[in-house]
Amino acid sequence: MINLSELDNNQKTSLANSAFLKSCRGESTDHKPIWLMRQAGRYQKEFQNIRKKVSLLELCKRPDLVSEVTLLPVQQLNVDAAIIFADILLPLDAMGAGLSYVEGKGPVIENAVSSLADMANLKTIEPNDLNYVMDAIKLTRQNLKADIPLIGFAGAPFTLVSYLVEGGSTRDFKKTKLFMYKQSDVFHALMETISEFTWRYLNEQINAGVQAIQLFDSWVGCLSPSDYKQFVLPYSKKIFDNVKKSTTSISHIPAIHFATSSYGLLELMREAGGDVFGVDWRAPIDNAWQKIGHDRAIQGNLDPHVLFADKKMILEKTKEILRATKDKHGHIFNLGHGVLPATSVDNVKYLVEIVHDLGGNK
Numbered sequence: 001m002i003n004l005s006e007l008d009n010n011q012k013t014s015l016a017n018s019a020f021l022k023s024c025r026g027e028s029t030d031h032k033p034i035w036l037m038r039q040a041g042r043y044q045k046e047f048q049n050i051r052k053k054v055s056l057l058e059l060c061k062r063p064d065l066v067s068e069v070t071l072l073p074v075q076q077l078n079v080d081a082a083i084i085f086a087d088i089l090l091p092l093d094a095m096g097a098g099l100s101y102v103e104g105k106g107p108v109i110e111n112a113v114s115s116l117a118d119m120a121n122l123k124t125i126e127p128n129d130l131n132y133v134m135d136a137i138k139l140t141r142q143n144l145k146a147d148i149p150l151i152g153f154a155g156a157p158f159t160l161v162s163y164l165v166e167g168g169s170t171r172d173f174k175k176t177k178l179f180m181y182k183q184s185d186v187f188h189a190l191m192e193t194i195s196e197f198t199w200r201y202l203n204e205q206i207n208a209g210v211q212a213i214q215l216f217d218s219w220v221g222c223l224s225p226s227d228y229k230q231f232v233l234p235y236s237k238k239i240f241d242n243v244k245k246s247t248t249s250i251s252h253i254p255a256i257h258f259a260t261s262s263y264g265l266l267e268l269m270r271e272a273g274g275d276v277f278g279v280d281w282r283a284p285i286d287n288a289w290q291k292i293g294h295d296r297a298i299q300g301n302l303d304p305h306v307l308f309a310d311k312k313m314i315l316e317k318t319k320e321i322l323r324a325t326k327d328k329h330g331h332i333f334n335l336g337h338g339v340l341p342a343t344s345v346d347n348v349k350y351l352v353e354i355v356h357d358l359g360g361n362k
């Protein structure tokens, strides 16, 4: 097992000069970098074959399989970064919330939280309760091409609390919002506990060898700007502040701040922190970038459904994004949300190819 500090200087330099990390820093690159959220998953037959043998939770706890799955998209698609295969809900499993993934339904939390007493039943966790993630990072860094950065990640407190309170996925976030308004003290206490854990968890991932981190606040776009400011911003800010503080000695590890439906929140998300902002397709990427400010990098924002269309449409929609980000440094191409399960691998490969061929100057 190696640690980042054990990477030799050549490798550190080639990683630092990768198109992905240069773009995170807003520097010019020889080609436009691209990686895809959920780039390892159900749409790949190799992944399906592994999932026939093990459950998602078992897979996440097997560093050998995690490493194999994480490398798949790098080998198959030629993307510019790998993201460690894990799930944002793993800390809830360690907390004893009774996490399972049910076929056709998604994540289910058996011990959902609706009171202070429910919260008190959750275990206090430490990053080393998820040591299997750190072991997987160390192994993957060893197996990954020397010039491909590895991204670590965590779920943001609001998004994790939404799963804890709803007991699974939701469309309207009704329970979460009522909990936030009616039991604000318990809500704040949960946000505090999760944010304290999260910055330490991300720092452990950095120590284990990732070159960038992404905070997924996937569902925070359901909130008004005022509620974001009051109930979320201080906690996300604490995470970015603390990750930053402890990484300056290693060399700067860029932090990506991602949410969907976030157009109305972008200025506040910037205030919370992050070097790169992940945006979805609900707003034109140049408008979103304008709101964030061009002194920060941007990531996105193709609608994942476009990958179900024919190549002509994929090309047209991709060119729109390339045109809107042309002549500026600091754009990392990505989807606006994860790759959908039935996506054609061929179309994903095509997307990576055209971004590499046309990105930057067309």
Ligand code: 1CP
Pocket: 036, 037, 038, 039, 040, 041, 042, 051, 056, 083, 084, 085, 086, 087, 088, 089, 101, 106, 107, 153, 168, 169, 170, 216, 218, 337, 338
């Ligand atoms: O059976 C399966 O294979 C289940 C599908 C699956 C996968 C492939 C789940 C269940 N999690 C994962 C892995 C995963 N989750 C990754 C892997 C790394 C990569 O990108 O390649 C990542 C980054 C996540 C992050 C994640 N999990 C998010 C944030 C991103 C997003 O989609 O907004 C969220 C919200 C989750 C929760 C979750 N886990 C799994 C599912 C199906 C969901 C979403 C359910 C919902 O809509 O609420």
